[in-house]
Amino acid sequence: MDMMLTPEQEAMLHGKRAAGDLTTLWEDVDGFPLIPFTFTDHEVDRTPVLLAIHVWQASTCIQFLEVETDYVGPHLRFQRNGDACMSNVGRDSSTGQDVYISVACEMSHGMLLRILGHAIGLWNEEMRSDRDSYVRIISNNVLEDELGFFLINGDDTHGVPYDYCSIMHSHERIFTGNGEGTIATLDPLYKSSIGRTQGLSHMDLLQANRMYQCSDKLQSECSLASDPCVNYGFLNRSCLCACPEGTSGDFCETMTNTYNGNCLMPLSEVITEPTTIVSPSVDRSLWEDPTEIRFSKYIQAPANHVIVLIFDKFDIYPRTQHYVAEDMAVDMCWYDSVELCLDNLYDGEWYCGTELQGQNITSVGDSMVLHFLTRLNFMPGFSVTVNFVEVP
The missing domain is CATH 2.60.120.290 (Spermadhesin, CUB domain)
Structure with missing residues (x-):
């Protein structure tokens, strides 16, 4: 488990409270979302955490700012945990929230990117409202106590397509109770694609950018009247279109392949x-x-x-x-x-x-x-x- 839920989020997922926004986003400072953070103990290796922060920051309008340990206000507190690598989803505290980092987590760049994705506000991909059109959850193989992590999250998908390549997609035996599969892709060729943690996918970045309305915020800085990027491209900090795999052109206007086609494993x-x-x-x-x-x-x-x-x-x-x-x-x-x-x-x-x-x-x-x-x-x-x- 790498995702911690607040009681309110759990109640909404289980239908015990009226549906609403499950995720609280980080607030803007000087026009852009800001996530303050600190390291609360010296056991956490700063270098891999800062590298993962840089990757998210370089391709979104989200800014991270290191603060002192006595900082008052919403922020992330990175601290050592023996086994767990976990974060809340989005901002959930006005005084600071813990992000647990194990040694194994420090050694996995992809896992740190995923944990930060949760902290930014991203849920597991297989919890999307449209997931039943792309995957099948094999509930009989899931640990009973973990079935809640397969409930559907009604949050806005922001028009971003389902992404088998997403770093937020869990692997095919996540939360297995018997060693058998728990997630199957409806297109069986992509079962080998889910759950890989090598790096952020384009749609991961697009989701974060749309969630925080980055294109709207960057248009002013880039002196643009509108967003020129098409086919799921997005405006980056260099005022250029970041284009998904399978597209080309300055504005991603030419499609050469389907996006998920680039996610297929070479021998599938x-x-x-x-x-x-x-x-x-x-x-x-x-x-x-x-x-x-x-x-x-x-x-x-x-x-x-x-x-x-x-x-x-x-x-x-x-x-x-x-x-x-x-x-x-x-x-x-x-x-x-x-x-x-x-x-x-x-x-x-x-x-x-x-x-x-x-x-x-x-x-x-x-x-x-x-x-x-x-x-x-x-x-x-x-x-x-x-x-x-x-x-x-």
Whole structure:
């Protein structure tokens, strides 16, 4: 869990209070939103936190200002926490609010960006009001105490499209209670795209800019009568249009690809012919983080056929005890895993170790999905032959 909710926010999410603005934004100072912050103990490493602050500040109109520890007024207080990396969503106190930073959090630039996203006012992507058009929540696999984090947030999406690439999107087994999946993308090829924390997506920045009406505020400084950016571009501090992937031109006016098309993992694909799928060796030219490799294969056989997978080789990292709650560990495939969705496109079984070595697996119908994830990428891997067999 990386998001702390106020009692009012929890009540609104659970429908116990009338719907209203769930998020309180930071107020403007000298025309632009200002977030004061301080470090309340010396254990927190300032450098990675300040770097994450710089990334948000450089691409939005939001300003951060370091203040003294005795500062009176709304501000963020960064402090050490042994295990947790957490923030409130938006501004929730007139006297200061804690942001908890663990050592593991300091070592993950992406996690710090996500925590600051919450502090700015961004919710988890899968809590958006339109999420059911993009993902399916598999409630049966979710820890009962954490089901509240899958409730729909009715806040304004500001016209920003749903973003599988968002750093605010949780991974496919967030809050799992049994080691199985909790979030599935309706387009199965994108299941490997969610939950990555390499950096901010364009839509993350657009959401923050629209939330704080940055374009309106920058137009005056840039001597512009209106916002010239189109196709989800936004005006930046240099008075230029920051354009999403898949667009070009000074004003993002030319579309060359869909936005989410640029979010697809390099080896994710649709398979319509017999083939062999092999887990990749470390190819550092393909991956932002070559130790973490993900891909999804949507396999479609001809009508009146089933898919038969023959695992000629299967040797990946075995099951380990993984804590899914403070006092609950599950024996699960965490570091390396293959998920096979045989009778639907969303919820399958996860395998690891040598569990599929020499196995023949048959789909229920004419389609199935194979997802692969390795967080370590040093085991021998797997090789699977894909055949289509006609149903008599």
